[in-house]
Amino acid sequence: MPASPGYASGPERGPARAGGVLVCAMNWLGDSVMSLPALRAFRLARPGVRIVVLSKRKLADFWRLCPAADEIVELPGTLFGMIRLARRLRAERFAEALILPNSFRSALTPFLARIPRRAGFRGHARSWMLTRVIEPPADPARRHQCHEMAAIFGVADCPLEPPRLAPPEEAEALARELLPGPGARWAALLPGAARGSSKRWPASSFAEVGRRLRDGFSCRIAVLGSAEEADVCGYVAASIGSGAASLAGRTSLPVLAAVMSRCAVVVANDSGGMHLASAVNAPVVALFGGTDPSRTGPLHARAITLQGAGKGRRDIARRSRAAGRALRGIGPDQVIEAARRVMSQAPGLCQ
Template sequence: MNGPLLISSVNWLGDAVMTLPALTAYRTSYPDSPVTLLIKPAMTSFWSLVDPGLDQVVMEAGLIGQVRSALRLRQRRYVRAFILPNSFRSAWIPFLAGIPLRRGVRGHFRSIMFTHVVDLPPVRMHQAYEYFHIMGLDMPRDPLLLPRLHIPAHAVTRASEWMRGSNHWIGMIPGAARGPSKRWPAESFIDAGRQLIHRTNASLLLLGTVAESMLCGQIATGIGPRALNLAGKTTLIDLAAVLGRCRVVVANDSGGMHLAAAVGCRLVALFGITDPVRTGPLGNGHVVIQPPGVQVDRKIARQSVQARDVLHRIHPDQVVGAVLAHLQSRDANFLG
């Protein structure tokens, strides 16, 4: 596989984390093959954490921007492209750029733009394995592990300043970009947080986006003075540094959950009707909580009543028990 490679990368944080095992395997197997990622502007910070020297081409917005992006890529003379997302646009740009070999999965009327259509095996497998198939790699025999992220010193310093009020932190990520269908109820986070404050020496850290700052503020207020709300105050790089200082993180199925796994946090991950076999956190030592007997579905509406009802069935005591079991196994100083 000599010659420069373009990877049309995914657009969501969680999906990007799940591409890392395949990307690492490819770069390890073909160290002399230059790799460039075609990404949206919002993903530049994440990829700088993965490898500050990784070549990136930022996709321009709009139809004219896409054409300009394709013309820029044409000048670089890539010999192959792996198209990881399922969108039409992600396939159209490498096609318009004239890249000779183009691999991706069928769908959205885009198969005609591929020189090799990848048919994923009809088995229930983690999404991370799908990227091995798209990139033409052998399936790994060992468990999927994530590469170490490169968190800059200035972000570590800022995290230390925010968190100087305590030496023991438990993170909480109550949001999810998909909305209420993937969010454990706020009152359940409050209940679990109050129990953890009562039963441990830890402080709680509420984390999320600007859009989730009100939700996180409500939960922090409900828990009490040992809860700190940083939602909307951190950049993605800051968030990675903050998560790296948490001993355990309680999170919904979300991009934040996957980022926490990528920085080495242990997770208590809360799943409704999404499938943890397919999108659960990568790495070792995580606990996934999902009510029994759930009919999982990869496609989920933002306002699914069924999904919200399933999440309501996760009792705060279950979550607290999982957090305490993790802390007991690692650091008795956390316990009150």
Template sequence: MRIDKEKIKTILVISLSNIGDVILTTPVIDSLSKEFPQRSIDVIVGPKAEEIFRTSSLVRDTIVYDKFSPLRDKFRLIKKLRSRGYDLVIDLRNCLIPFLIRPRYRTSIKPDKDRSINYMKDTHLNKLKEIGIDTEGADFSIEIRESHKQYANSLLKPLKDEDNLASIAPGAASDNKRWMIEGFIEVARRLIDSFALKIILVGDKDDFNLAKKIEDRFPKKVLNLCGKTSIIELAAVLKNTKFLISNDSAPMHLATAINLPVIAIFGPTNHKKYGPRRKDDYIIRKDLECSPCEAAQCRYNHECLKLIKPDDVIEKVSLLIKKR
């Protein structure tokens, strides 16, 4: 399907819910803003990730959709969206909303033929290619304001040393994506002893106690900021570090979006879909017959993660530091 671009004045993008997944949709906003400058772009997003678009100069209105909200709230939302008369709806969620609000044009709900192997950023951009929108050079869109930088600097005061900080994100959305905390503790020790680095621990409030196990071992060299930042404030914190070591998690995607080198530890999730892929990024995984299974429950006692050793991570740290 091709669209008449001259008729496009208002655009609605239906994004996703989880922070990492939403970050992977931001190149769609970047492409649309280049293709349709001076046009109005609104975004629907889940409550966890709304800040990503509320701080964006490319987005007119951020509309929060909570799938657990009462049915009457959902009807109100549909009525509101229909009243705006959108010319184009880009549906990255494959939901019923485009059918209910009746835009001039909408993207197809048919799945990407290469969805099983595509980087999710590219899968989302393919929605635009299908309707004739140029996605060449599409990039992530995370806007860090001066207030975010100032807050980050205030948090980092106890360890502030701009040439000497690394970051670690030991958490993840589910237990089956988390490398063993003992591995992170050993990696932290070697970053401190062998590379003279100080360490910032990042994540959400649910990761605080996990990260505290690392902080308690090296209290003068480690700062636990889990749960102390918003998404964009975290981006500002990460900008002060040399690199991030992370599970497959929101901080990993955020680091990718701000061009911070990432050493990503993957277990059951698909590194081809979700892993960072720039020249200064490294993915650590074990190529087992069952991996990536993408299963919520593991039948093999998480061997894909347990086989990863601290030496595997430190090897990539050494390569990264030599390159930079």
């Protein structure tokens, strides 16, 4: 049953199932993927607990791919809807809320729902709504964001495995239609990034890489992105020419995951799509400019990260000249060599 705003998908709701854990999920796709290792470790540590994920509507389909989540609740977009949802959650009698985003609003819903234990990071004048304030890990060896999530889940000392998602069969079937040709070798390019131009490698460089993957590696090229990225994806596909197609806006998140899982290589900016590709174990070349891959890089071994000159930071402005210069410092030759290396580890022919 698809979840609607304020409705928990899954078994019948009610006080009889009291005592579960509400996970207030991250607001962006990449951050959500990076929280999966901690959620899985939490599920293994507490196998009998009921886990309900509170998610923005745009990410609900992503969370339905996650086997560790028992139910999904979609977060309403209005204050009135959030207050009404809090009343419904109060009737569920959750024992604990784990608040992953570091925002005021993310802490407000479980506070209004009167969930007795509420854990999250301090900041944004919200500490008074938390019953347990979590400190980020101080160990330099645990710089990656996945370890911050583990601290909130209380599994900091548990082993964390890379995120693993399996698209459902209906998504796989649609992916086979979008990437036709039994035995054909497909490569995916993701020239967009929701954060903006500061995370986008030049579209002309993506087009050059696409032509070289087609001509040198016999790849067909799928240019992927959201509907908002249709212009840049269309430009890249048109610049590549024959053998390339833009699928921007034509895939749900499960279908996007299934498409990338069928590709010999995925070349992507530091973006949610890059992390999703890694989560389905696709070979990935990830392009970083001003951001820091030691904190937010892909977690799978089948990924190569390239970073331009300059010191990576965790947060950058949507428009950053320094980040743009760093990205332009990555040349197509470097990307092609990285693609060659990662494809040599996994041929990735479509079936």
